[in-house]
Amino acid sequence: MDRPRKDAGPGTVARADAPRPAPHELAPHEVVLIHGSDLDRGLDEHEARDRLERYGPNVLPRADTAGWPVRWLRQFHHPLIYILLASAAITLLLGDLVDSAVILAVLLVNAVVGFVQESRAEAALDELRAMARTRARVVRGGRVAEVPSEELVPGDLVLLEAGDKVPADLRLVRVAELCADESALTGESVPVAKDEVVLPQATPVTDRRNMVYSGTVITSGTATGIVVATGAETELGRIHRFVTEAEPLATPLTRKIARFSAILTAAILALSALTFAVGMVRGEPVKETFIAAVALAVAAIPEGLPAVVTITLAIGVSRMAARRAVIRRLPAVETLGSTTVICTDKTGTLTENRMTVRVIRTPDRTVTVTGAGYAPVGELVDEDGRRADLGEDAALRWSLLAGACCNDAAFLGDRASVAGDPTEAAMLVAADKAGLGHEHARARFPRIAEQPFRPERRYMATLHETPDRPGEWIVFVKGATERLVRMCAWEMMAGGECRPLDAGAALRSAEELAGQGLRVLATAMCRVPATAGPEESLDAALRAGTLVFTGMQAMLDPPRPGAVRAVRACRDAGISVKMITGDHATTAAAVARRIGILPGGDVLTGEDLARLTGPEFSAAVERAAVFARVSPEQKLRLVVALQERRHVVAMTGDGVNDAPALRRADIGIAMGRSGTEVAKDAADMVLTDDDFASIEAAAEEGRGVFDNLTKFIVWTLPTNAGQGLVILVAILFGLTLPMLPLQILWINMITAVTLGLTLAFEPKEPGIMRRPPRDPGRPLLTGALVVRILLVAGLMIAGALWLFEWELRRGAGLAEARTAAVNLFVMVELCYLFNCRSLTLPVWRVGLFSNRWSLAGVAAQILAQLALTYLPVMNRLFHTAPIGLDAWLRVLALAGAATLIVAVDKRLRGMHL
Numbered sequence: 001m002d003r004p005r006k007d008a009g010p011g012t013v014a015r016a017d018a019p020r021p022a023p024h025e026l027a028p029h030e031v032v033l034i035h036g037s038d039l040d041r042g043l044d045e046h047e048a049r050d051r052l053e054r055y056g057p058n059v060l061p062r063a064d065t066a067g068w069p070v071r072w073l074r075q076f077h078h079p080l081i082y083i084l085l086a087s088a089a090i091t092l093l094l095g096d097l098v099d100s101a102v103i104l105a106v107l108l109v110n111a112v113v114g115f116v117q118e119s120r121a122e123a124a125l126d127e128l129r130a131m132a133r134t135r136a137r138v139v140r141g142g143r144v145a146e147v148p149s150e151e152l153v154p155g156d157l158v159l160l161e162a163g164d165k166v167p168a169d170l171r172l173v174r175v176a177e178l179c180a181d182e183s184a185l186t187g188e189s190v191p192v193a194k195d196e197v198v199l200p201q202a203t204p205v206t207d208r209r210n211m212v213y214s215g216t217v218i219t220s221g222t223a224t225g226i227v228v229a230t231g232a233e234t235e236l237g238r239i240h241r242f243v244t245e246a247e248p249l250a251t252p253l254t255r256k257i258a259r260f261s262a263i264l265t266a267a268i269l270a271l272s273a274l275t276f277a278v279g280m281v282r283g284e285p286v287k288e289t290f291i292a293a294v295a296l297a298v299a300a301i302p303e304g305l306p307a308v309v310t311i312t313l314a315i316g317v318s319r320m321a322a323r324r325a326v327i328r329r330l331p332a333v334e335t336l337g338s339t340t341v342i343c344t345d346k347t348g349t350l351t352e353n354r355m356t357v358r359v360i361r362t363p364d365r366t367v368t369v370t371g372a373g374y375a376p377v378g379e380l381v382d383e384d385g386r387r388a389d390l391g392e393d394a395a396l397r398w399s400l401l402a403g404a405c406c407n408d409a410a411f412l413g414d415r416a417s418v419a420g421d422p423t424e425a426a427m428l429v430a431a432d433k434a435g436l437g438h439e440h441a442r443a444r445f446p447r448i449a450e451q452p453f454r455p456e457r458r459y460m461a462t463l464h465e466t467p468d469r470p471g472e473w474i475v476f477v478k479g480a481t482e483r484l485v486r487m488c489a490w491e492m493m494a495g496g497e498c499r500p501l502d503a504g505a506a507l508r509s510a511e512e513l514a515g516q517g518l519r520v521l522a523t524a525m526c527r528v529p530a531t532a533g534p535e536e537s538l539d540a541a542l543r544a545g546t547l548v549f550t551g552m553q554a555m556l557d558p559p560r561p562g563a564v565r566a567v568r569a570c571r572d573a574g575i576s577v578k579m580i581t582g583d584h585a586t587t588a589a590a591v592a593r594r595i596g597i598l599p600g601g602d603v604l605t606g607e608d609l610a611r612l613t614g615p616e617f618s619a620a621v622e623r624a625a626v627f628a629r630v631s632p633e634q635k636l637r638l639v640v641a642l643q644e645r646r647h648v649v650a651m652t653g654d655g656v657n658d659a660p661a662l663r664r665a666d667i668g669i670a671m672g673r674s675g676t677e678v679a680k681d682a683a684d685m686v687l688t689d690d691d692f693a694s695i696e697a698a699a700e701e702g703r704g705v706f707d708n709l710t711k712f713i714v715w716t717l718p719t720n721a722g723q724g725l726v727i728l729v730a731i732l733f734g735l736t737l738p739m740l741p742l743q744i745l746w747i748n749m750i751t752a753v754t755l756g757l758t759l760a761f762e763p764k765e766p767g768i769m770r771r772p773p774r775d776p777g778r779p780l781l782t783g784a785l786v787v788r789i790l791l792v793a794g795l796m797i798a799g800a801l802w803l804f805e806w807e808l809r810r811g812a813g814l815a816e817a818r819t820a821a822v823n824l825f826v827m828v829e830l831c832y833l834f835n836c837r838s839l840t841l842p843v844w845r846v847g848l849f850s851n852r853w854s855l856a857g858v859a860a861q862i863l864a865q866l867a868l869t870y871l872p873v874m875n876r877l878f879h880t881a882p883i884g885l886d887a888w889l890r891v892l893a894l895a896g897a898a899t900l901i902v903a904v905d906k907r908l909r910g911m912h913l
C-alpha cells in the first residue's frame, strides 16, 4: 500500500488566486498540505468553525419554494371559488352590496383556513426534512467526532464506511476495499472500486477512482478522505444547482379523496345547474335563484376535505415524531395503520445494542467477565471464582488482542457512547478489563491491511506489524464461529502450544453459549512472513485455512425494557412480529423467547430459506417467527413472499444491503442511531432511538390518524349533503326556502372551521390496539356511510322544514322562522360532531374534555349562533331575527331527537363506516 508521507504536516490554505492542481492529480499528503489539514489530527475545532463561516454550510441551495403571496393566491384557484367570485360580482352589479360582501367574506375565510392549513402542513414537512439530515464522522483535533454533514468544511478529514452517504467531495487518503455506488452522479449502478493512487491530470470525473463524490454511496469497505469541495462547489452541486426535494403530499388516500372530490364536485355542480333551471322554469327571480344554486354548490361540496386530510396526516407526523418515529414519506402515516406484519432486526431494535462480554472460552478454559456497560470496571474470573491470570494463558491473551486490534470502534467522550459497532466496543472493554489496554494494544500492533466486516462474509480480518519479530506480520480475525472454524486448522492452548482444531467441540461450545442468549464471536490469529505485500499476505493467510483458533467471546445484549410490552401490544392488535437477524439461530431463539416472539412460530435459518421455493417458501415464511443467519438478499425475498400473501409489511434494516428490502416493504424502517445513511435514504420512517417500541407506537398513531380521517369524513359528508339538499328540495318542490342561501353559506363557513377541523386533533380511542388492522383496499364511500349520509341529511332537512313551518304557523315572522331553522341545523351538526368524535363509543360516553379544540370549537360555534340570532348588525346582514326561549327549546328537542336516532343507528351498525 502506498502509504502517504506523514512528515508533510499541516500547511496553510493555498492562496485562492494561485493556480491549484486538481486534488486527483496530487498525492494524499499534498492534498492535505494544500487544504491546511493533517492526516492524523484533521482540522482543529476553531479552524473548522472559521472555515464554516468562510465557505458556508455544506448544503445545496434550495430551489425557491413559492412565497406566501403565491401561496395565498393559490387558495383562490378552484372552480368553486371562481363561481363564488362570479356570483359576488353579479350580486354587486345587481346592486346588492350586503350579499356580495358576505359572499366575499366567505371566500376570505375559506382562503385563510386553506392558507393556514397549508402552512402548517409545510412547516411539519420542513421539520421532517430537518430531522432527516445526515451526519458525518470526522477527525477534528485528533479525535473522532460526529457532526451534521452541513458543518463539513474543506480540509476536514472524513471517515467513511459501508453504508455511508458521501457527505462532500473527498480526495481519498486511506482506503480498504472501498467500493462506491455512483449512480446518483453517473447513472451507473454497478459499484466502482476506489483507490488512493495519484491519477493523471486529464482523468474525467467519472474515472477518478481516488475521489468519492457527494451524494454517492459507499457500498463496502472503509476509507478516510479529505474534503476538497462542499455544498454547491461539489460535482453534485454543479449538476443540480438546487435541491428540489419537495416531497409530494399525495398518499393513496389523498389521491382517492381527490378523485372522489372531483366526481362529487361535478355531480353537485350538475345538480345546482338543474336547480337553477327548475327555478327559471318556475319563474322565480333570476338573482335569488342564481345565488341559491351557488349556495347549494358551496354548501354541498366538502371543499375542506383534501386540506383536512393533509393536516390530519401532518398532525400524525408530529405525533409520531414525539414518539421517536420520524416519517420521511407521508404515505407511511397512513400505511402504518394497516400494517399486518412487522419484520424487525434483533440487535439494537429488540435488544439494547449495548453489549458486554460475559464469557470468554478458549479451547481449554472458560472465564467469566464481570461488570456491565462500557466502563472498564470489572475483571476476568475463573470457574473457581478467582481472578484469572492472563500472563499464564496465551490463548486468552491472543483472543483478547484479536478483539482489541481487529476492531474499528472508538469510544466517544467519556466512554458514554461509541463510534462504530457495539459488538466491537464490547471487545475493547473486555481487553481493558483484562488489563491489556486496547489503545496500548493497537499502538503495539500497528495495522497495515484489513478486510472490513461484511454481514455476508461474517468476519473481519486485519494484518499488523509486530514489534518483537520484525520479519513477521500478525493476522487477527474475528467473526461467526461456524465461519471461523472453516478458516482454522489449529487451536491454541493456555500454554501457547497448538493442536489440531476440534471444530465439533468449538461449535458445540458456541451453541451452548448461544443457548443462553449470548452473541458469540470467535477469534483467530496467525503469523505470516513479511515478504509479499500486506493485502496479498492477508488474503493468502485467510484462504490457506491454517489459522489458529484462539477462543470465543460471548456477549450479552439485554432485551430493551419496552420490547416485551410492545410485542404483546402488536399481537393484541393483530400485527404479527417476526425477528430477522444475522445472528446465530440459537442466540436468536433464546432472545425471541425472552421477548415473547417465541413460542408462536418456527425458527428458520438462512439455509432453510435457501432450500425452499414457491408456495412452500411463502407458507414457511408465514409460519415462522424467527429468521436467523439471514442475508440481506433473503430479507427482500421475505418481504415479497409476505406481500404475496396479502400482508402489509413493515421491515426494519440498517445496513447498505438492506436498502432494496426497505424500499420494497410497505413501510421501510431505518434506525436513526445505528443505521447507515443509505438505509435511512431508502426508508419511509426512521426511528430516532432504534427501539422496537417506537414502531408499535407509530403503528398506534397511524391507526389514530386514520380514525380521525374517518371521523372527519363521517361528519362532513352527511352535514354537507344536508346543507346542499335543503335548498335543492325547497326549489324542486317549490317551497319557501327554510334558510336563505346566505345563511347556508354562513353555516358552511363557520361549522367547517369550528367543528369539523377539530376532529383532526381527536385523541386516540381506547382499544385502538385491540382491533385488527384496517383493510387498505376498503373504498371511501362504504354502503354504511351512504346510509349514514342519507339518514343525517334527511333528519336535518325534515327537521328544518318542519320547524320552519311550525314557527310560521305559530305566527312568527319569516326571518324568525328561518333563524330557528338555521339554529336547528347548526345544533344537529354540533351534536353529530360528538357522535363522530368516537367511532366505537356511544355519543354520551365521548369525553367532553378529551379534545379541548373541539370544546373550544363548540363554544365558539354557540357564541357565533347567539351573535347571528341577537346582534342587530348580524340580523341585518343575514336577515335573521331574535328567537324566544320556546323556539330554542324546540330546536334543542329536535336536535336531541336527531342525535338519539343517529346514536341508535351507530349502535346497531357498529363502526363499519
Ligand SMILES: Nc1ncnc2c1ncn2[C@@H]1O[C@H](COP(=O)(O)OP(=O)(O)OP(=O)(O)O)[C@@H](O)[C@H]1O
Residues within 6 Å of the ligand: 345, 346, 347, 348, 421, 423, 424, 453, 455, 458, 459, 460, 478, 479, 480, 481, 520, 521, 580, 581, 582, 583, 584
Ligand atoms: N464487527 C464484527 N466483526 C466480525 N464479525 C462480526 C461483527 N459483527 C457481527 N459479526 C458476526 O456476524 C454475524 C452477523 O452479524 P450481523 O451484523 O449481520 O447481524 P446481527 O447484528 O447479529 O443481527 P441483526 O440483523 O439483528 O442486526 C454475527 O452473529 C457475528 O457472528
